[in-house]
Amino acid sequence: MNIGEASTASGVSAKMIRYYESIGLIRAPQRSGSNYRVYSIDEVHTLRFVKRARNLGFSVDETATLLGLWQDKARASGEVKDIATSHIAALETKIAELQGMVKTLKHLAHCCGGDHRPDCPILDDLAGLSPPEPRKGH
Amino acid sequence: MNIGEASTASGVSAKMIRYYESIGLIRAPQRSGSNYRVYSIDEVHTLRFVKRARNLGFSVDETATLLGLWQDKARASGEVKDIATSHIAALETKIAELQGMVKTLKHLAHCCGGDHRPDCPILDDLAGLSPPEPRKGH
DNA sequence: TATAAAGGTTCCTGTAATGGGAAGGTCAAG
DNA sequence: CTTGACCTTCCCATTACAGGAACCTTTATA
CATH class of the missing domain: 1.20.5 (Single alpha-helices involved in coiled-coils or other helix-helix interfaces)
Structure with a gap:
């Protein structure tokens, strides 16, 4: 899945996906031979999580924390x-x-x-x- | 009155006074021989007007309009x-x-x-x- | 197949309304 | 005369994006 499809699937604009990657909120995805970003379903889920958190008014920083807790299976x-x-x-x-x-x-x-x-x-x-x-x- | 006094008298920081001047919200005041900004009472009143409008959530643009209306004695x-x-x-x-x-x-x-x-x-x-x-x- | 459109890439700029700070000039008091 | 408080301009950072330029890749069509 390249960035356009991931954008449609997650509701996060391609521009923002790149931005979130640049600030370290999400990890850099794999690249195709032609240097296109390639996203997995899991990464789309992460984008959706981010979108939802932002919609609820969490800052990007707070979202990063929540994301960390979400991905930490042992979190409280x-x-x-x-x-x-x-x-x-x-x-x-x-x-x-x-x-x-x-x-x-x-x-x-x-x-x-x-x-x-x-x-x-x-x-x-x-x-x-x-x-x-x-x-x-x- | 120089910028520090005008700032104290109006509640607008010196930094913001210069900024408001730079974007044209307020007019450039006179300058002293040593290039210091010199403010009159009227200009302090204007700064207070701006402060109050900003406190009420008006944008700088809206504030500019309100300021124009305020200074227009014939406005409706x-x-x-x-x-x-x-x-x-x-x-x-x-x-x-x-x-x-x-x-x-x-x-x-x-x-x-x-x-x-x-x-x-x-x-x-x-x-x-x-x-x-x-x-x-x- | 040639080409054009639709995608992708990076990088730079701008937004709103400030805060912070550097480098340097000026003024008043001790 | 020095110290410190003030002033000056100019540049950078902030938040969370949007827009666009310049250029490359993929896909669809004539």
Whole structure:
């Protein structure tokens, strides 16, 4: 199987397969006589694993660790759970941040006439001209 | 006021102030005889505006637009509201994505013993060995 | 068979928004 | 006058890719 087929089979672009190889996330596959990369089914499975991990928001570094644990038949599931758990916490922090932004923006947009007048609470807030986030209850 | 003071007063690092100038987000300030950047109060206000917009998740490009609108005394608030509104939508999409990741990971982590046995539903899912997201009700 | 299209190869560039640091000029205090 | 804190420009690194140039190989077609 050359890189195009492996790409289709795994859902990882050929470009990314080469990239993952270059950074050492996956091992270099065998080469054909004409220097084409040749992939086995197992290698495609590895690519799929990587794809799934990336889709779940794991960084390439985290994915490398998970991949190592996956390929280690004697690994303990505790390690994996720890990685997943701290990843969940990081995601939740990010979510909270974004929700804070949304809340502020919604408040500002709500106060904004959205008409043809130049008055704009959003800009006023950005400029620091009005207290956007009441420090005390409302 | 030189760049260090402007940085302290605005909360934008000196490094970033130079960067914003280099990409044209802010205008180049005057220079002292010894080629030091010299900032006015107004320029510090601009930097604060930029900081606040970036904190609210607006990209540098969006910030440039908002800045233009802010400095345009004849602008209509509708334009600003539109930008804010579509930004809110983008943030909410991102939030939903992250929440999806968290949900899947929590499910997997919940199913994972976290003990010393090699069994691990998280890795099994990443490898595509088990149906992680039931397509039908549970 | 000649050729063209569709694949593969490496290598370089760019992205967004910074952080870090080197090499060197300037300013204020001791 | 030296020291240290500041400033200047310029280059490199980051993350996870995408795009493209230049060139080689395989396959399909005229």
